[in-house]
Amino acid sequence: MEEKIKKNIKYEILPEDFKIFDLCFKIIIIGDSGVGKTCLTLQGTKNIFQDTNSTVGFEFSNFNLKINDKYINLSIWDTCGQEIYRSLISGFYRNCSLAMIVYSITDIKSFNNIDSWIKDLKIQSSPDVKIILIGNKCDLNDIRQVSKEKGEMFCKDNNFTMFFETSAKTGFNTKNLFIEAAKILYFEYLNVQEKKNNIINCINENKNNNIKGVNNNVKNHIPVVKKLKREVIQDDVIPNQCIC
Numbered sequence: 001m002e003e004k005i006k007k008n009i010k011y012e013i014l015p016e017d018f019k020i021f022d023l024c025f026k027i028i029i030i031g032d033s034g035v036g037k038t039c040l041t042l043q044g045t046k047n048i049f050q051d052t053n054s055t056v057g058f059e060f061s062n063f064n065l066k067i068n069d070k071y072i073n074l075s076i077w078d079t080c081g082q083e084i085y086r087s088l089i090s091g092f093y094r095n096c097s098l099a100m101i102v103y104s105i106t107d108i109k110s111f112n113n114i115d116s117w118i119k120d121l122k123i124q125s126s127p128d129v130k131i132i133l134i135g136n137k138c139d140l141n142d143i144r145q146v147s148k149e150k151g152e153m154f155c156k157d158n159n160f161t162m163f164f165e166t167s168a169k170t171g172f173n174t175k176n177l178f179i180e181a182a183k184i185l186y187f188e189y190l191n192v193q194e195k196k197n198n199i200i201n202c203i204n205e206n207k208n209n210n211i212k213g214v215n216n217n218v219k220n221h222i223p224v225v226k227k228l229k230r231e232v233i234q235d236d237v238i239p240n241q242c243i244c
């Protein structure tokens, strides 16, 4: 994807009750109990900060926006972080396009536990799921236990897509987080479309050559086309990405 296209992107946030979409994506939010997943979701999607009870199972919200000409729905699954529900919630990971793994910058244990969340995620979700790492509660800098550099390094070492520090309390980076998630998924969609178009063009070109009889060696190209097609079909397995 050309950088120029990425830079020229236009977006607009749509109301929560907006109904008709071109693209729908499932996002799950995981991480230890108390790191602020529910507060982060509330602040990012509804601009409110309120103390909530520990989540049981999961809570569901929508974040809708238009990127360029596409109407996009993010269905956000805020899961519970309590150990006792761990096996229950891993079933929710299926078909997610993107996972947000949250730790609290004031709690080193929640940072050290990221590995176990990744392990659960990899078992249940597709291998190409995008991951955003989030260090929440950055308003509490005085009692910070995890440096920003440590978070950034972890993100880089594990090939995650993006890293954010956020504060659900002040709203720092919370809206931005969901906008960036939507952009990542939108670009992934464009990439898949681009590959599909390349294959179609390639097949059509071969067909034309066959008809005109210009290229008698056209048979030599066919295995290449088949190979390409197979690759894209595999790439295309983003079941979470539905065109409504």
Ligand SMILES: Nc1nc2c(ncn2[C@@H]2O[C@H](COP(=O)(O)OP(=O)(O)OP(=O)(O)O)[C@@H](O)[C@H]2O)c(=O)[nH]1
Residues within 6 Å of the ligand: 031, 032, 033, 034, 035, 036, 037, 038, 039, 040, 050, 051, 052, 053, 054, 055, 056, 079, 080, 081, 082, 136, 137, 138, 139, 140, 166, 167, 168, 169, 170
């Ligand atoms: N100072 C500060 N407190 C926060 C922030 N985010 C959440 N909290 C507090 O952290 C506590 C836990 O927040 P939740 O959003 O319920 O945590 P959770 O990750 O959803 O927890 P589970 O539902 O049990 O998995 C609450 O008391 C929040 O008020 C933040 O950014 N800054």
Ligand SMILES: [Mg+2]
Residues within 6 Å of the ligand: 037, 038, 039, 053, 054, 055, 078, 079, 080, 081
């Ligand atoms: Mg919660």
